[in-house]
Amino acid sequence: MKIREVEVFRQAIPLHKPFRTALRTVTVAESVLVRLTADDGRVGWGEAPATLAITGDSLPAIEAAIRDTMRPLLVGQSVLAHEALLQAVNRSMIGNTSAKAAVDMAVYDLLGQQCGLPLYQLLGGAKDELETDFTVSVGAPVAMGEDAVEAVAGGFQVLKIKVGKDSIERDLERIREVRQWVGPEITIRLDANQGWQVKEAIRSIRQMEEEGLGIELVEQPVHALDLDGLKAVTDAVDTPIMADESVFSPRHALEVLKRRAADLINIKLMKTGGLYKALRVNAIAEEYGVECMIGSMIESRVAVTAAAHLAAAQKNITRFDLDAPLLLAADPVEGGVCYTGRRIAFPAEPGLGIRGVILTSP
Structure with missing residues (x-):
């Protein structure tokens, strides 16, 4: 071919x-x-x-x-x-x-x-179904609590809460509000998108730990290039810290892992340049005993289907942040992965299993 x-x-x-x-x-x-x-x-x-x-x-x-x-x-x-x-x-x-x-x-x-072969089988085939988290975007604390409850009512068991847009005190209000609305059983992970300074990140995460807010992990608390700061946060808190924007390439992953600057790594195909390099990032992390999450940008089911196939193929990818298609008001993709609430199922067709895309104009 x-x-x-x-x-x-x-x-x-x-x-x-x-x-x-x-x-x-x-x-x-x-x-x-x-x-x-x-x-x-x-x-x-x-x-x-x-x-x-x-x-x-x-x-x-x-x-x-x-x-x-x-x-x-x-x-x-x-x-x-x-x-x-x-x-x-x-x-x-x-x-x-x-x-x-x-x-x-x-x-x-x-x-x-x-x-x-379906791509996930060709690449390793470790899983035949995934469960994604659901992302609550940053906003007023009460509005975020309402969004979180709506997601839980839709069957989601893991929520990714966006923070880091304004003050750290406001972020703590948001996190407390969401936890109060959804109760203790729902898993909450945070994503600061580089929005915190090192000292305030350490102080706020410690405060969350003392309050028993039950945060699973904090993603990219500080600036992507500040690996010393990222390591300082990782070393100072008990909550696992995940590197996202700090890791685009296998070389970046190796540097983070050698420094022990993070406990986890978020792989996104748009950062790595696709599956070819993403497989290498995951392999390096696995050698260091560090698990990975698969994430995405705001994408349709074309790109997310590719990310899901990668995640299903690799045992070391243990967390899945693939809810982007659920945020869209339309779905132009025929075939590909299928969502039932938080569950993601794979097509039987070979490759990505995408039969076509109804092209839309900007």
Whole structure:
């Protein structure tokens, strides 16, 4: 099977409600879709959202990278030689990890189809079902409590609470409010999105521990580049600390792990540049005895399906933050993973199992 054609399209899907974090507010999920067509007519899909505040990638930059730089490397190449093909894509330019991720997942989609296996089975097949958390975006404490109760009523057992947008005291109010609304049995994890300073992160997490708020983990409490600060927080508290924006590449993962700067790592395909490098990040973490979570940006079921296949394939990926499609007001994807509340099931079709995408214009 050789790649015959590479096409890019834009997609824009409104969210049910604005999604707010310490870094940005999203009302529309905008992304670039990639469609690879093989010489036998089979099609592989990929997706890359524009997440300027995290990856630095804009829609025009993603389109140009795929169309002008990566397309010439792909056309005419065998999908079975995916190792060399994806190495060439990764070497083709510095950065542009989102564009690389979209191409990468489309190549893996075709590879799975060529082998006649769902991608998660081809990559290891450790799990046949996942359960995602549900994210409560940052807002007024009472509103966050109401959102949390609504998610629990929908069957979610794990909530990811966004904090870090304003004062640490306000964040503590939010966390107390959510815990009061949902009770002691629901798992709560926090994501500060780099929004705290080192000393206030230590002080506030210790306060949560003293109050018995039952926080499972705190994700990226301090600035992504401040590994010394991240380690200081990790060393000073009992609550597990997860690195997210601090880890884009296998090299970043190795640096965090060598320093013991975090207890856990969040893998996102848009950071790593796709499954090829994500597998390496997870393998390095596993060698250090550090578990990983799989997450996503605000993406449709194209990209999230690829992330879910990776998570299902790897035993060391033990936490799943894949609720992004549930935040969208429409679903243009035919096939792919299927949601029943918090549960994610996989299609029987080979590859990603995506049959098509109803293309929408921005």
